[in-house]
Amino acid sequence: MSLLKETDHGTPRRPGAASVSVEIDGTAVQVPEGTSVMRAASEAGVPVPKLCATDSLEAYGSCRLCLVEIDGKRGTPASCTTPVEEGMQVRTQTPRLAKLREGIMELYISDHPLDCLTCSANGDCELQDMAGTVGLRQVRYDEHGENHLNAPKDTSNPYFDFDGSKCIACARCVRACDEVQGTLALTLDGRGFDTKITAGVGQSFLESDCVSCGACVQACPTATLQERSVVELGMPNRTVLTTCAYCGVGCSFKAEMRGDEVVRMVPAKDGGANEGHSCVKGRFAFGYATHPDRVLAPLVRERITDEWREVSWTEALDFTARRMREIQAAHGLGAVGAITSSRCTNEEVYVVQKMVRAAFGNNNVDTCARVCHSPTGYGLKQTFGTSAGTQDFRSVAEADVILLIGANPTDGHPVFASRMKRRLRESAQLIVLDPRRIDLVRSPHIEAAHHLPLGPGTNVAMVNAFAHVAVTEGLVDAGFVAERCEGYDEWAEFIARPEHSPEVAAEVTGVPADDIRAAARLYATAGNAAIYYGLGVTEHSQGSTMVMGMANLAMATGNIGRDGVGVNPLRGQNNVQGSCDMGSFPHELPGYRHVSDDAVRSVFETVWGTSLSPQPGLRIPNMFDAALEGSFRALFVQGEDIAQSDPNTAHVHAALAAMELVVVQDLFRNETSKFAHVLLPGTSFLEKDGTFTNAERRINRVRPVMAPRTGMHEWQIVGEIAKRMGSPMGYTHPREIMAEIAATTPTFAGVSFELLDEVGSVQWPCTDAAPAGTPIMHRDGFVRGKGRFVPTTYVPTAERTTRRFPLVLTTGRILSQYNVGAQTRRTGNVAWHPEDLLEIHPHDAEVRGITDGDEVSLASRVGTTSLRARLSDRMPAGVVYTTFHHPVTGANVVTTEHSDWATNCPEYKVTAVQVALRTAPPGPADAPSGRARTAPPVPAAGS
Amino acid sequence: MSGDLPPTVRLANDIAAQFVHRRDSDAAVQEIAGHVRSFWEPRMITELLAAVDGGAPALDPLALRAARLLR
Known part of the structure; x- marks a missing residue:
């Protein structure tokens, strides 16, 4: 358009x-x-x-x-x-209004550069437009009067410039930072003629608290705040509506183009998830799509010690299909499998699981959600009947109390965090359960009513104590429970036991009992209380138990089934929800239906024209174990860098090295591709045509702004492999894949590209009964009929601190970087986070002789790595924290084999470690087990 | 240390630990077995049963009873 x-x-x-x-x-x-x-x-x-x-x-x-x-x-x-x-x-x-407006405009223009023809905003400037609208024809005040024409320019931000000479002091940028983003980083400094915009306290934009969300740039009516890409490339001339490919918020964007070149990404005002807002990643960090590191032609090699050979698509696809079949012939149908990607479209994921089930002939398909939100899938299905969050994002505007558990939305889900902050500024109260003092605990105009800094691994004890308070203090919504739920009496007897009291929980969690009681009472008596949670809930040995514990608490207090309440996972990646919906789990066909269900299997057998296995397949950690044991020999990896992102790196590397065939489909050479025999170049979101499903079950269109730079769409690649293995798919366009999804998956029955193009987006279930989708689930009844209370026993993790490893490591994300950093490290975002740092409490640092900025070794019983220390009291003493965005750090070198009992989701959030000042170069001697990270890092961005 | 156990034994123990609160241990055993049938790939079950046949000294009693239902 x-x-x-x-x-x-x-x-x-x-x-x-x-x-x-x-x-x-x-x-x-x-x-x-x-x-x-x-x-x-x-x-x-x-x-x-x-x-x-x-x-x-x-x-x-x-x-x-x-x-x-x-x-x-x-x-x-x-x-x-x-x-x-x-x-x-x-x-x-009227004539009077016209004269007044002309006079006002004359004064504005008298202090504005008259360089419209060479200005970067020429054609997109409201000041210019208004001068024309009011009919301004002359300015009686010349440049010799006092003016701001020599005001300094701030070019510190990697993505936009601030030119003070063009500022009209309308304060739209300041108000956007306050009202839309909620960071309050900008100020109108001075009075009258001296008024000027200031970032922070007279700092540059980069040095200030500015989070580079772009709201100020979008609000600016002149060229004062302007994207540097517009300055360099000129004004765009066409728009493609699409969806961001970073986090699970799934923001809608206008890709503004000149020909095939993206000039800028502007958040779409009618985007259901973001309603015109954005963050630094979606708004600005799209340059990785055209980065010179992109792999654009297929690569093949016989052994991982060989050099890569660039080959034709035909040779790469033939090689892949032939080797898969050879391995199956030698080692059995179950010797091969695949991992789908939460960064790919629903259509691309669907065809991978179809390839596994129809062409490979097994259920050995898993997805990267295994290592993040698989406990959400398990826990919500057990209690509510379906594996999805209950609310839309807008719902938070109706919440009276927000219970935030193990999530850091201002870094991980910043656009949703802005919605949340708006509600908190209005009136809602906040309870934060997190070992770390995240920004939301106290930030401008926001202060949590309660921050309970529980020890890592003690979530279940805490949520049980909340429920204990509700049950024993008469705060249960008896009417809701009686009408809508089952299993309450057994659960209530269980949760009322003394071992679940706040007093006992205090000993386990380290949080005073009175604080627990006060927070629990606040949640239970809120009116509308909403739970939002992240990987700090799921990535534990009791991740699934905790999800069920939260569901119990919400049901007991009647906080399900209307606006302002609910149990809401904040999904990590753009299409975690979708990849799970599409049948990526080894025990479930699309729509979360078990593979052992004959009726469901027969639906797919009819459409796919082949019989399907009724037995669950291997999960990712099981694939690694089976590879080391020798029964799993080949893996197709779609868009995931498992060698960096999965826990216990040495174990993962050994498993990958043991396989006869590793096929990686990705944008870049990465850590996993070092173990690969085939590298099939993937497409960026700017080349994809399909749909993503965000954390609120919103299905959004992803539209290509350019043809695949690799020559093939990813769904075509998978289809060609399957065809060569005897299972042709026959699609000519991704809309046909969605049509098949709709025909086979009841919750998607009403979804089509045509519907999405007409209405913008829709939240599943989208059916005959709900043709416009379902923003709030479980309104009149749970998906499973009655909501089910499940007793949740607190079982301490087997990962214990010892004298040798006395600290607990927990990991997380930072705003400017994204997961393993493959995308964001190849953008200007490195300005904010060039390396991973280890946050350590000053007390823990002092006793180890560590000062801020020192290089330290970080050792667990499975490995050692090194990074620089940052002294911070955000964590309690005894807890250290780092991110995992950089392969050179390799945070997962130290994480362990412990996992969630129900889903095998790794326990990233609890690792017993020791930290020491580095005095010698890193090497095997540093590793207590004799193992150290061996893989060199991927090339730095731009190198 | 749990890291020294076969993965399937470790996981079976982890599952069993979630059901120790059940006063009806027969029901707990049934639930554990049901969970394993629903989520484990057959070779994992085979490996667990091999551990049982080998004496499985580290296997939780509830998990052991559940494993016997998997044959």
Whole structure:
């Protein structure tokens, strides 16, 4: 499509029915109560000139350009700050208003560079537009008067510039940072003519608290805040609507293009997940798609010690299919398998699991969700009946209390965090369960009512104590439980036992009992209480138990089935939900239906034309164990760097090295490709055509802005391998894959590319009964009928601190980087996070002689790595923290084999370690087990 | 240390630990066996049964009873 310019109504839409009738320049319009005259005029098709107003922000009333005349009212009120009244008669165009506006514009332009023809915003500047709208023809004040034309420029941010000479002090950037992003990093400094925009306390943008979300750039009506890509490339001339490929929020974006080149990514105002907002990754960090490190042609080698050979697609596909069949002939059907990617589209994932089931003839398919949210799938299915979060993101605006567990949304899910912060600034109260003092515990205008810094691995003891308080203090919603749930009596007897009391939990978690009781009472009596959680819940040996514990708590207190409540996983990757929905688990066909179900299997057998195995397949950790044992010999890896991301690196490397065939489909050579025999180049999200499903079950279209740089779509590659193995798929377009998904999977029955193109997005279940989708689940009944209470025994992890390994390591993410960093390390985001750091409490550092910035060794019983230390009291003494974005650090060298009992999700969040000041170069001698990381890092970005 | 156990024995013990609170141990054993049937690939079950046949000294009693139901 041509360049899409969304209508800006000037002030936000107000909720409610259009009940107030007004007349604008003789045109009648009805709007909800509280709507501004400016918005009413815009909706009537009579836009009022404006500069400081934009409909993502509350009215400010500073520019005075939007003056109007209203019958019965004195003067010329600002239309942006004047609410409509029944029967109001408004005039927006009169000689008096024209003269006033011309005078205002003349003053603005008198202090603005007259360089429109060479300005980067030429053609996209509201100041320029307004000068034209009001008919400004001359400026009587010359450049010799006092002005800001030599104001300094700030070019510190890698993605945008701030040019003070072009600023009109409308404060849209400041208000965007406050109201939309919620960081409050920008300030209007000074008064009157001296007013200027300041980042932080007189710092550069890069040094300040600015999180580079781009809200200020988007709000700026001039070229004061401008994307550097626009400065360098010029204005875009067409738009492609698509979906971000980073985290599970799944923001909708306008890819603004010049030809095949992306000039900028602008968040889409009507995007259901993000509603016009973005973060630094989605907004700016898309350059990896055209990075010179991209692998664009297939590579093959017989042995992993050989050099890669660049080959044709035909040779690579023939080689892959032939070797798969040879290995199966020698070692059995079950000797091969595949891992699907949560970064790929639903259609790309669906064809991989289909290849495994139909062509490989087994169920050895798993997905990277194994190592993040598989306990969510298990726990929510056991209790509610389906493996998905209960709410849409908008729901948080109705929450009275937010219980945030093991998640750090401002870093991991920043656009949702902005929604959450808005609600917290309004009135909601926050409870944080996290060993680490995350930013939300205390940040501008936000302070958690309770931060319970529980010890890593003690979640279940804590949630049981919350439930104990609800049950023993009479805070259970008895009506909800009686009508909607089953198994309550047995569970209530279990949870009321003394061993689940806050007093006992205090000994386990390290949190005082009174604090636990107060937080539990707040949650249970909130009105609307919503649970949001992340990998700090799931990546434990009791991840599934904890998910069920949270579900129990929500059911007992009646916090399910309406706006403002629920149990909500914050998914790590863009399509974790979708990859799970698509049958990526080795025990489930698409739609979470067990492979042993004859009726379900027969649906797929009919469509695929082959019989399917009724036995569960191997999960990722089981594949590694079987590879070392010798019964698993070949693996197809779609878009995951398991050699870096999975725990106990030495174990993973040994398993990969033991296989006869490893096929990697990825954008770049990565740690896993060092063990690969075939490297099939993948496509970036800018080349993909399909759908992603975000954490709120929202199915969004991903549209290509360019043809595949590799010459083949990923669904075509998989289809060709399957065809060579005797199972042709026959698709000519991904819409046909979605049609097959809809035909075979009840919750997707109503989904089609045509529907998504028409309505934008839809949240599953999308069926005949719910043709517009289902934003809130379990409204009138649970998917499984009755919600099921499941007793949740607290079992301490087997990973214990010892004298040799006295500290507990827990891991997480940082805002600017994404998972193993394959994408973000190849962008300007390295400006914020060039390396992983080990956060260590000052007390733990002091006793080890460690100072800030020192190189330290980090050792567990399975391996040793090294990185630099950052002293921080965010963690309690005894707990250290790091990220895993850089292969040179290799945080997973030290993580262990412990995993969730139900799903095998690794216990990334609890590893007993020792930290020591590094005095000698790293080497095998550092590793207590004699094992140390052996894999060299992938080349640095841009090298 | 649990890291020295065969993965299937370790996992079976982890599963059994979730059911120790059940007052009806027969029901717990049934649930453990049901979980294993639903989520484990056949060669994992074979490996667990081989450990049982070998005496399985480190196998939790509940897990051992459940394993016997898998034959």
